[in-house]
Amino acid sequence: MRKELISNIVLVVLLIAISISAFVTYSFENERRSKKADLIELSDIKYGMFNVDAWEEQFAEIITKKLKELKLSGDDRKEARTKIETFLYESIDKFEIAYKAENDRKANYGFSLRNLGADYFEIFGQLKEHVPVITEDILDFLEDEENRKNIKAYILKQINSYTEGTFAKINYTKYNHILANYNASNGEDCKATISKELMIINGIQNTTNTILLIAFIGIVLIILFNKKQSKFKNTIYILAAIHALVLGVFLPMIAIDARISSMDLQLMGESISFTDQVLYYKSKSIMEVSSVMLSQGKIKVLLVGILVVLFSVIFPISKLISSILYVYKPSLKNNKIIRFLVFKSGKWSMADVMVVAIFMAYIGFTGIISSQLGQLENSIQDLEILTTNKSELLNGFFFFMGFVILSIFISQSLQKATKINLSSHEN
Structure with a gap:
């Protein structure tokens, strides 16, 4: 009994840590995206090489x-x-x-x-x-x-x-507005200010993400090694999964970032140079991608958008709701749909991963970008160009993967609890 109480207390602490950290991560991610957008705008090639x-x-x-x-x-x-x-x-x-x-x-x-x-x-x-x-x-x-x-x-x-x-x-309205927001006199000073603020935000996010990782690992370990599973514990597991799903769906998954790191040419023995010129930048979450697809009006794109929403939002939410109903509504335990979503859907978990696969395919474009940037470096004689591909996976990708993994363990936990209840009734 005492071990059970300690286990429950640990779970509550982990859930509180997840809730607070998730809120902090989400809040600072919005701020980070806003500042990142300002930094990208200031570094846009239209204000540099094309200006x-x-x-x-x-x-x-x-x-x-x-x-x-x-x-x-x-x-x-x-x-x-x-x-x-x-x-x-x-x-x-x-x-x-x-x-x-x-x-x-x-x-x-x-x-x-x-x-x-x-x-x-x-x-x-x-x-x-x-x-x-x-x-x-x-x-x-x-x-x-x-x-x-x-x-x-x-x-x-x-x-x-x-x-x-x-x-x-060039229309400098947006550019000047950003400078005014940061009380900067020129673009370089403004970019330095934004970069410092982004470093602070990234530090906070790294801390909260570490807490989230430890908390989720702790929950998985309790699921694996705690033989006795109760309604309370399964509820904590499901609530933790909801946090991971929300973060995974609403936080950006990937950033595609192609830029010219430096361009230098000689004119009358003097150097004309441009640095950190952004050619292309996009950062999208699952919900943002879905929204764009659903608003295109093209049937093929619309169908893909529907599939993305179905397998990344509707299917996972249905699975979690069914798990809650299975725990608290004994009368529904034999319902075929509920049992399918709770237990049999594990065979269909690749549907969740399909969304991740779509984004991984999207990452494949970074290879194309790198190839094209490489051709740019070698295409112009007497002009020194260095390019860089700063594309990266973002927090949304890892949180969504965390949800997929955690949901599988939750199904195993409910199945374990069902077997224990059946054994107790037989005895």
């Missing part, structure tokens, strides 16, 4: 440095002319590449009318025809020492006159 403002900023730094080094006297004018023309030609080439890359990214069916028009009307070729005239104007302007201070604005004005009519301006 003409970012290129202009780096151009300005290079121009300023080169002007300080530039000396014009005698034969140096010829050398200066060559350097400036080279710079302008390269600038136009770089802008052409950026322009076409942006249009290709937005193109439908891999076809860009903007790029076709640019090639047909030889827009970039016409710009290059004006390079010698612009160069002479620059050299004449540079001969006056006082004007050197203004040359940066002059060159940038020529670039701006081109970019303003060529590139669509």
